[in-house]
Amino acid sequence: MIRAIADTGNVSAAAGQLGVTQSALSHRIREAERLLNTTLFYRKHKRLVTTSAGKRLLHTARVVLGEMQRAEHDIDKLSVGIEHVVRIGNEAYGGYHWMPGFLAAFRAEHPAIGIEIIPDVSMTPFVALRDGTIDLSIVSGPVNRPGVRVVPLFTDELVAVMAEGHPLAGQPWLSAEAIAGEAYITYHTTPAGGREYEQLFTRHQVLPTRVLRAGVTEAVVAFVRAGQGITIMPRWTLGPYLRQGGLVTAGVTDEGLDIDWQVVLRKDEPEDSPAAVLAAALSRAELSRR
Known part of the structure; x- marks a missing residue:
């Protein structure tokens, strides 16, 4: 009930979602507030909005309902021979x-x-x-x-990735300064330990001047393939995208970078x-x- 009202902001819509009448749902809200001795919702711009108490209950509701859904999913699998x-x-x-x-x-x-x-x-x-x-x-x-x-x-190699027509394409390896001088495409802007920011940029005391956060591998590769910048990626992850064409790789520094x-x-x-x-x-x- 709490989740449905929070998602819809409307008793009528929530009642339809739950398969009960609007009056029955209104009664349940009042009963819940009586038992908890607090207000769970207030009205703002014709929508029902959770109070602080309602927000706390909503958080718990989402956790509990999510676990219930996972349990039902698991039990369904168990019923067909999966233990x-x-x-x-x-x-x-x-x-x-x-x-x-x-x-x-x-x-x-x-x-x-x-x-x-x-x-x-x-x-x-x-x-x-x-x-x-x-x-x-x-x-x-x-x-x-x-x-x-x-x-x-296993141990993998971190490689620089760029479009086939990129000015740096064809070089066997790229320096930290050369990579930092290009628009850098990355998953997110929070550096992760043991990867390129720690092994390359911090070590050589350079940072990319232009960074585009793309979020997921497919988006990172799409921007790189379109010539929008350069990235560094594990060779194992990159494999399927290389086979699709349009990309080339280079080593990262003359020593290379490994990742486990x-x-x-x-x-x-x-x-x-x-x-x-x-x-x-x-x-x-x-x-x-x-």
Whole structure:
């Protein structure tokens, strides 16, 4: 009820959404406010708006309802022979090109373990792991977080990416100064540890003068392919986009830049749990070749 009214701002619309009459819903609001001894909504510009108490209750409602939906989803899977569901996250740098083939092979070997991909935790995989939204995640760069276990996958290379017609195309490697002198396309403007800002820009004491935040890999690649700037990306993530054409790569400095991929899961995860079984399968899968 709280969620429906907050989303619609209207008792009539909320009642229709919930499948009850408007008078019945109005009665429920009054009863809830009586039990809690506080006002949950006030009217502003013909809309019902949550009070501070209503906002607190709304937050809890969204958490509870979200968990109920996940529980129903899991139980539905259990009813068709799947005994466990493992939720897997992926960070912004990570790609999905390897998942279909890997998951098909994993399901053939472990038919009782269902996999659910949670797509909206790319910027906060460790928070999602801690609060139980996911059971494991693919991440890159150093992991210095308490309460997590790390399963190494492979070492990758960070490469500079640009359009085929870019003035810097064709060079075997680019300096930090050359990259910083171009419009830089990135996921977000908060530097992540162990990646290009730490390994390249901070180390060489330069920063890009023009930065475009694109949010997701597809958008970053689209802007780069259109000649709008340059980016730095793991070669593994970039692979499918290179095969589509229109892009070229160069090394980052004459020494190159490496980055490690790993699986992270909760430290107290039992060794024989479905999440640990999936993590072990990922470590054996030679994902760098996919």
